[in-house]
Amino acid sequence: MKNSWLWDEVDIKSLIANGVQESLTLDYKRCDSLQKSEGKKREISKDVSAFANSAGGTIVYGVEEDKHLPTGIDMGYDPHDISKEWLEQVINSTIERRIDSIQIKEISLSGPKAGKSIYVVHIPQSLRAPHMAADNRFYKRFNFESVAMEEYEVRDVARRLAAPDLYIAFRHEGTTLVIDPSSEPPRYQAITVQAVVGNKSPAATVFSLFTWCVDARLRGGTSPKPDNSVLIDGKSRPVFSTVMEWRGTLRLPIWEAIVYRLGDVSISLPTSSGPYYLFWEAHAPEMQRKAGVYRLGIDKAVLTLQEDRLDWGFEKEVYRQV
Numbered sequence: 001m002k003n004s005w006l007w008d009e010v011d012i013k014s015l016i017a018n019g020v021q022e023s024l025t026l027d028y029k030r031c032d033s034l035q036k037s038e039g040k041k042r043e044i045s046k047d048v049s050a051f052a053n054s055a056g057g058t059i060v061y062g063v064e065e066d067k068h069l070p071t072g073i074d075m076g077y078d079p080h081d082i083s084k085e086w087l088e089q090v091i092n093s094t095i096e097r098r099i100d101s102i103q104i105k106e107i108s109l110s111g112p113k114a115g116k117s118i119y120v121v122h123i124p125q126s127l128r129a130p131h132m133a134a135d136n137r138f139y140k141r142f143n144f145e146s147v148a149m150e151e152y153e154v155r156d157v158a159r160r161l162a163a164p165d166l167y168i169a170f171r172h173e174g175t176t177l178v179i180d181p182s183s184e185p186p187r188y189q190a191i192t193v194q195a196v197v198g199n200k201s202p203a204a205t206v207f208s209l210f211t212w213c214v215d216a217r218l219r220g221g222t223s224p225k226p227d228n229s230v231l232i233d234g235k236s237r238p239v240f241s242t243v244m245e246w247r248g249t250l251r252l253p254i255w256e257a258i259v260y261r262l263g264d265v266s267i268s269l270p271t272s273s274g275p276y277y278l279f280w281e282a283h284a285p286e287m288q289r290k291a292g293v294y295r296l297g298i299d300k301a302v303l304t305l306q307e308d309r310l311d312w313g314f315e316k317e318v319y320r321q322v
Contacts (some may be wrong), residue, residue: 004058005103005122009110012063012118015070022068022144025057025309031074034061034082034119042134044087045094048123049131050139050146052099053157056125057141061087062107062118068144076109076116087119094134099126127165127201130157163287165201166254168212168280170194170265170294172305191269193278193305195262197246202256205284206248210262213239213279218267218296230279232293232312239279267296269303278305279312 002011022028027047034040051057064071084106092098105120130138130149138149138157149157171194195212199205216226216238226238244262246254254260265278278294295308 003122004120005105007105007107007120009107012060012073012107012120015060016063016072019069022065023057024141024143025051025055027051027057027059027144028063028065028070029059029061030064031062031077031118034077034087036082036086041090041094044090045134046137046139047146048091048099048102048121049095049133050141051123052095052126052131053129053138053149054125054141056123059121059123060118061121073109073113073118076113076118078115079106079108079117084119087121091121096132097128099123099131100128127160129160130154159286161201162203163201164199164203164205164208164254164284166197166199166205166208166210166282166284166287166290167292168195168197168210168262168282169259169307170212170278170280170305171196172303191267191303193265193267195265195280196259197254197262197282198259199254199256203286204253204255205246205287206253208246208254208282208284210244210246210283211241211281212262212265213241214265214267215239215276215278215296218269218276229315230312231315232277232310236315237277277308277310277312281314 020026029047033043047059051059062074062076064074084104088102088104091102101124103122105122106117107120108114109116109118132138138154139146140149140153140157141147172191197208197210213228213230219240226240228241229236229238231237242263242265252260275295275297278296280292280294282290291312293308293310293312294305295310297304
């Protein structure tokens with residue numbers, strides 16, 4: 001699914017139809033959550049700051065839910081009364097410090113609710129945390145709600161600027177795939193995906209440990225036996241893993257906003273549509289373990305490669321000597 005700041009009415013209806021549950025990074029709010037009373041403004045500041053203090057995420061204002069599952073689009077807002085600009089002003093004026101890079105998307109409704117709108121608020125994880133809500137307290141996301149942080153949690157969050165925030169991304173320059181018509185069944189060409197690393201924090205790191213894994217189905221039958229497996233969606237998936245140590249004596253420190261090339265990932269694309277997965281994990285001093293997953297799919301000879309939010313973990317935590 002596309003990024004939340006690009007959602008439209010079709011995407012919201014898809015969330016509802018597919019029963020996408022609230023989570024650490026997703027929250028549904030009924031229309032009565034946005035009102036001009038001081039109490040409601042305090043609630044807005046509490047919920048938005050909690051996402052920024054945690055892992056970031058998305059609040060959808062204008063969707064009804066029952067037991068954390070979306071049940072339908074609410075009555076909608078009159079954009080002349082509750083506007084995108086009003087919501088932005090409330091967020092900026094009730095949260096201390098100001099949260100950078102919040103994106104608010106106004107979604108115009110159709111059909112019987114034409115003329116009304118709902119709002120999607122994307123809040124990134126903040127490096128300038130902790131952020132204080134209008135009641136002079138600090139909040140975090142816990143399960144499906146915003147709860148007050150303990151004193152030690154406030155101190156830990158305040159250390160984000162002192163620790164690196166590494167991530168691995170996968171890139172593929174071309175998207176159109178060539179099919180070999182001479183094979184039976186036809187086979188897609190082998191491709192190379194580039195693995196790169198970046199740092200979202202101003203705290204540079206001189207030593208890191210990176211692991212990236214390729215779904216075993218993307219290596220065909222000619223490769224050796226997979227060396228590990230991951231658990232994703234409750235299923236075990238065999239993978240081929242690569243481990244790299246990034247040493248300061250051999251390489252430059254990993255600075256903020258600079259992307260460094262780690263290596264190439266060779267893939268033999270199957271003929272089925274997938275999806276298939278690429279996994280990554282990063283470790284560095286002072287930084288909590290970071291991990292992510294990219295989903296790779298094929299539709300009508302077009303390759304899609306995008307970041308996903310699926311939870312996963314190694315079945316065996318074994319690192320080869322490098």
